[in-house]
Amino acid sequence: MVLDRHAPVGVFDSGVGGLTVVREIMRNLPNERIVYFGDTARVPYGSKSKDTVVRYSRQIVRFLQTQKVKTIVVACNTASALALDVIEKEVDIPILGVVIPGAHVAAKTTSNNRIGVIATESTIRSNLYPTLIQRENPEITVFGKACPLFVPLVEEGWTKDPVTYEVARRYLDELLEKDIDTLIMGCTHYPLLRSLLREVVGEKVALVNPAYETAWVLSRLLSELELENPDIYWERQECDDEKYKFFSSDAVDRFNLFANSVLPYEIKSTTLVQIDEF
Numbered sequence: 001m002v003l004d005r006h007a008p009v010g011v012f013d014s015g016v017g018g019l020t021v022v023r024e025i026m027r028n029l030p031n032e033r034i035v036y037f038g039d040t041a042r043v044p045y046g047s048k049s050k051d052t053v054v055r056y057s058r059q060i061v062r063f064l065q066t067q068k069v070k071t072i073v074v075a076c077n078t079a080s081a082l083a084l085d086v087i088e089k090e091v092d093i094p095i096l097g098v099v100i101p102g103a104h105v106a107a108k109t110t111s112n113n114r115i116g117v118i119a120t121e122s123t124i125r126s127n128l129y130p131t132l133i134q135r136e137n138p139e140i141t142v143f144g145k146a147c148p149l150f151v152p153l154v155e156e157g158w159t160k161d162p163v164t165y166e167v168a169r170r171y172l173d174e175l176l177e178k179d180i181d182t183l184i185m186g187c188t189h190y191p192l193l194r195s196l197l198r199e200v201v202g203e204k205v206a207l208v209n210p211a212y213e214t215a216w217v218l219s220r221l222l223s224e225l226e227l228e229n230p231d232i233y234w235e236r237q238e239c240d241d242e243k244y245k246f247f248s249s250d251a252v253d254r255f256n257l258f259a260n261s262v263l264p265y266e267i268k269s270t271t272l273v274q275i276d277e278f
């Protein structure tokens with residue numbers, strides 16, 4: 001299949017968390033067009049079964065393909081952990097997730113070989129982060145902790161609230177007792193809590209945001225496949241409707257508001273998609 005270099009990159013998440021990945025793609029690949037889908041009607045994925053997350057991801061991939069995307073970024077740790085291995089065999093365009101890049105960076109970052117991972121219940125249960133990290137370096141011990149309250153707190157906008165701080169203390173104390181020197185923010189919502197997490201873990205623990213490495217992996221992939229968008233007029237970097245398109249399965253106004261608090265450009269509108277139809 002011949003892919004069009006001018007086509008957009010498709011990005012999806014269960015909701016708004018994947019916008020932290022979009023932010024890095026916008027910064028690092030300023031020529032690329034993006035089509036983003038947030039499954040706000042069915043969030044959270046983090047407590048759902050593999051079968052359900054695969055079914056949802058399949059529908060989203062079908063939708064993104066109607067947008068003629070040249071590649072897909074699964075900007076959701078849960079979908080990357082539970083669905084990517086199935087979906088990648090079904091599509092004929094490149095598709096990448098956030099877990100492999102995040103695991104790789106963490107394995108390179110730790111000095112004492114003790115890494116913590118915070119993520120949704122399903123991502124922790126999948127055991128994918130420990131598996132990938134130990135494949136890179138069997139000396140590393142990985143401690144996982146599911147933090148199910150973080151997603152609703154972020155969605156509520158309580159990213160600097162004392163209540164969230166207290167919740168974070170409760171979750172992270174257990175990992176800090178294990179003497180970790182690296183902590184993976186293994187859910188795309190969590191980088192929005194970065195400053196609060198920094199306060200809780202202190203300066204000595206490195207915080208890994210898989211979104212940075214994911215943007216680099218995407219950049220390398222597009223370059224290897226000669227799929228980089230050559231259009232230099234995108235240098236204007238305006239968030240015009242042609243360059244960046246946003247879709248969600250529910251509450252588009254709320255999504256739009258949230259997106260404008262996360263992204264470097266003002267997005268004008270988000271379009272509703274009946275994702276069950278795909």
Ligand code: DGL
Binds near residue numbers: 120
């Ligand atoms: N953004 C999702 C992830 O990275 C978490 C939100 C959810 O539970 O759907 O895992």
